[in-house]
Amino acid sequence: MSMGSKNTTTQSSTRNPYAAAVPGLNSAASSVQGWMNDPSQAAAYGGSRVAGMSDTTRAGVGNLAGGAGAGISSGYLKDVIGGQYLDAQNPHLQALTDSIRAKVMPSVNGQFSNAGMVGSSL
Numbered sequence: 001m002s003m004g005s006k007n008t009t010t011q012s013s014t015r016n017p018y019a020a021a022v023p024g025l026n027s028a029a030s031s032v033q034g035w036m037n038d039p040s041q042a043a044a045y046g047g048s049r050v051a052g053m054s055d056t057t058r059a060g061v062g063n064l065a066g067g068a069g070a071g072i073s074s075g076y077l078k079d080v081i082g083g084q085y086l087d088a089q090n091p092h093l094q095a096l097t098d099s100i101r102a103k104v105m106p107s108v109n110g111q112f113s114n115a116g117m118v119g120s121s122l
Contacts, residue, residue, distance in 0.1 A: 017025055035042045053061070064070060079085065086093060
């Protein structure tokens, strides 16, 4: 052997998947290949995406809707959504309005004053 020569050894090995998994892998690979060839042919799930209520659940919801509390709650919610509690007579709303005005208006008035305008007191 001369000083400049090298010995090179090449090894190759093959790894095969677990034999029981081969049919599933082939099927999945075929499906992916089909989708790659024509994505428009991939079918989305066409069944219902919402589970139906059981008879027991349906009866329970019916009992809740027909109870006395449901009528009272419904009336209250209609008043809230209708704005009945937003009038000037509501002390809680007035306290909230006063609090916001006390915290916000000095800054607003300061901005107007810095711009050479006269601020207003609301």
